[in-house]
Amino acid sequence: MDDRLKAALDFANYSQSFAIQKKILKEKIEAKLTYGIKGGIFKIDRSLITYVQMLIDQGRADNIPLIDSNGNPILIENLIDFRDEILDRYFSSSVEYYEKFEEMKKNRTIEKLVDL
Amino acid sequence: MKKGVLLFAHNSREIDYARMSIISGSLAKHYLGLPVSLVTDASTISWMQTSDCYDKAIDVFDKIIEADTVEYSNYRRLHDGPMPSLVPFINFDRSMAYDYTPYEQTLLIDTDFLIFSNRLNEFWDSSDTVLISSAMQDICDKSRAGYQDRYVSDTGVHLYWATTVMFTKNEYSKIFFDLVKHIKENYNIYSDLYSFFNVTQYRNDIAFSIAKHILDGFSTDTSSTLPPIVTTIDKDILHEVKKDLLVFLITPKNDSSYVLASSKGVDIHVMNKQSIIRNYDKLMESL
Numbered sequence: 001m002d003d004r005l006k007a008a009l010d011f012a013n014y015s016q017s018f019a020i021q022k023k024i025l026k027e028k029i030e031a032k033l034t035y036g037i038k039g040g041i042f043k044i045d046r047s048l049i050t051y052v053q054m055l056i057d058q059g060r061a062d063n064i065p066l067i068d069s070n071g072n073p074i075l076i077e078n079l080i081d082f083r084d085e086i087l088d089r090y091f092s093s094s095v096e097y098y099e100k101f102e103e104m105k106k107n108r109t110i111e112k113l114v115d116l
Numbered sequence: 117m118k119k120g121v122l123l124f125a126h127n128s129r130e131i132d133y134a135r136m137s138i139i140s141g142s143l144a145k146h147y148l149g150l151p152v153s154l155v156t157d158a159s160t161i162s163w164m165q166t167s168d169c170y171d172k173a174i175d176v177f178d179k180i181i182e183a184d185t186v187e188y189s190n191y192r193r194l195h196d197g198p199m200p201s202l203v204p205f206i207n208f209d210r211s212m213a214y215d216y217t218p219y220e221q222t223l224l225i226d227t228d229f230l231i232f233s234n235r236l237n238e239f240w241d242s243s244d245t246v247l248i249s250s251a252m253q254d255i256c257d258k259s260r261a262g263y264q265d266r267y268v269s270d271t272g273v274h275l276y277w278a279t280t281v282m283f284t285k286n287e288y289s290k291i292f293f294d295l296v297k298h299i300k301e302n303y304n305i306y307s308d309l310y311s312f313f314n315v316t317q318y319r320n321d322i323a324f325s326i327a328k329h330i331l332d333g334f335s336t337d338t339s340s341t342l343p344p345i346v347t348t349i350d351k352d353i354l355h356e357v358k359k360d361l362l363v364f365l366i367t368p369k370n371d372s373s374y375v376l377a378s379s380k381g382v383d384i385h386v387m388n389k390q391s392i393i394r395n396y397d398k399l400m401e402s403l
Contacts (some may be wrong), residue, residue: 013375016368019257020377027253027346028233028382034343036238070339072243114378115361 017110025100032093035086040074042066044086044093052083119240120219121145121152121176125227126206127160131389132203133171134164136227139399140394141176146403151178155216157185157208172400181216183209195246195350196305197365198372198391210278211300214285214293224281228392229345230399231383232360234281239342245284246292248276248324250341252385255348255377260370266323269312273338278324279345279385288331294326296320326396347385354391357398362386382389 015056042048055064061079068074076082107113121144124138132143134156141152154177161182173180186323194203213224221240222310223230254260268275283289299306300323307315310326329336348354348364353374356363360381365374386392392399 016257016366016375017377020255020366020368020375024255024256024346024377024379024382028380031235031343031382032231034235034238036241039241039243041239041242069245110376114363114376115358115380 001110014108014110014113017113018104021104021113022101025097025104029093029097032096035089037082037085038074038076040068040072041070042067042074042086043069044090046090049083049086051091052079052086055079058085117151117178117219119221119223119384120150120217121148121215121223121225122213123152123225123227124145124207124210124213125160126157126209126402127163128204130201130203130232131205132163132167132393133227133389134160135167135169135393136389138169138172138176139396140225140227140230142271142400142403144223144225145176145230149234150223150337151219152180153177153179153218155181155183155212157183159185179218181218183212183216192317194387194389196388197351197353198367207320208300208318209230211293211296213281214283215291217285219285221284222282224278224283226385228278228389229279229383229385230362231391232379232381233383235343235383236282239282242282242340244275244340245286245289246328247282247340248278248328248338249280249343249345250276250338251344252277252279252347253344255346255352255364255379255384256366256368258368260349260368268310268327271311273310273325273329275321276325276328276341277345278320280342280389281324282342283352292327294330295330299323299326312333345385346379346382348387348391351386352386353388354386356393357395357402359402 009101035042039089059107064076064079066076123137123141125133126132137154145152164173188208191202191204193200213299223236241288252261252265264274303318306326351367353365354362355365359376363378366377367374
C-alpha cells in the first residue's frame, strides 16, 4: 500500500477512536451532572446555576419551588445548600472534562488514547 | 429491605448467564453500594455448582431466588464480534420482577449491563414509581441504532429499553407489571395493535414500552425515565479489561472493520455477551 494512503487510513482510524472517546467522556461528565433531590431530577447546567443564584441574590432562598428536568415542580427548602451542591458538581465536572480532554488531545496514538 | 438490585439469569446452551450475573451483580453492589439479588432456576443453580462459581454467587448475592423452570425459550441472532449465531435465551419471567423482588424499591438490570458509577442512585427518590430507560445511546459517534431500536415498529410507539428499570412497590407498579404479563401472554394481539411483526421473538423492551404507553394514557412521556443506556452492539468486542478500564474493538460501520475505544467510569450495556464471559476473571479482579 502507498505510504501516503496508509498514513491517511491510520489517521482516519485515530479520528474515529477519538470521536468515540470524546463521546464517552461527555457521557461520563453528563452523568455527574444529574442531581436527584426531593423526588426531582435536575440536569445541572449554567442556566440552572444562574437562575438559582439570581433568586439568592434577590433574597429568595427558603422554600423555593423549582421546575426539574422532567417538568415537575420540586420544593427546595434551602436554596443556598442546593446552589452549593450544583455549583460544586458543575465546577468539578468541568475541571475533570477539561483535564481529560487535554490529555486526550495530547495522545496522538490510538494506544495512548485508549490507555492501553 | 428498602433498596436493592435485581437480576434474572437463566443459562442457555450457548451463554453462561449465571457467570454474567455474577459480574454484573458484583459491579452493581460495588458501585451502587446496594444489596443485589438473583432470580434464576434449578438448572442454572446446578450449573453454578458444577462450574465452581456458586460460592462466588453466594458471596455476591443477598438472595438467590429459585424461580419455576421456564419451559420454552426465545431464539435470536447474536454476534460475537463478526461471528453470528442463533442462540436461545430465556426472558419470559422478567415481568415477574414485582413478585420476586425482596426489596421495596428495586433496580432491575440486565446481566449484560455493567455498572461503573453511582449515577443511578440519583433516581431512587423520584416521584415516579416506575422508571425505564428512555433510549439506547450507541457508543459510536454516529449512531448505529436502527428504527427498531427507537420505536416498537415502523409505525409504532416509542421504544423504551428495559435494560434498566427502577420501581417502587405500590398499587401503580403492580398494575404496570400485571399489564406487562398480560401483554406477554397476548403478544400476538398486541403485535397487531402496535404493528410489530416479529412475534416469534418475545422482547421485554416491547412489552414494557407498550405497558408504559398504555399507562401514560396512550401517549409517549419520555420525561419520567432513566438515562439513555450507553451501548456497545454485539458486533463490538470487549477486548480487554484493566481494572475499571474497558477496552473495546468497535465497528463504526457495522461491518468487519474495527477501531479501538475504551470506557472508564461509565455504566455500559455490552451486547456481546460472550466477550463479557471471556473477561470474567479480569472483571472480577477489578473489584
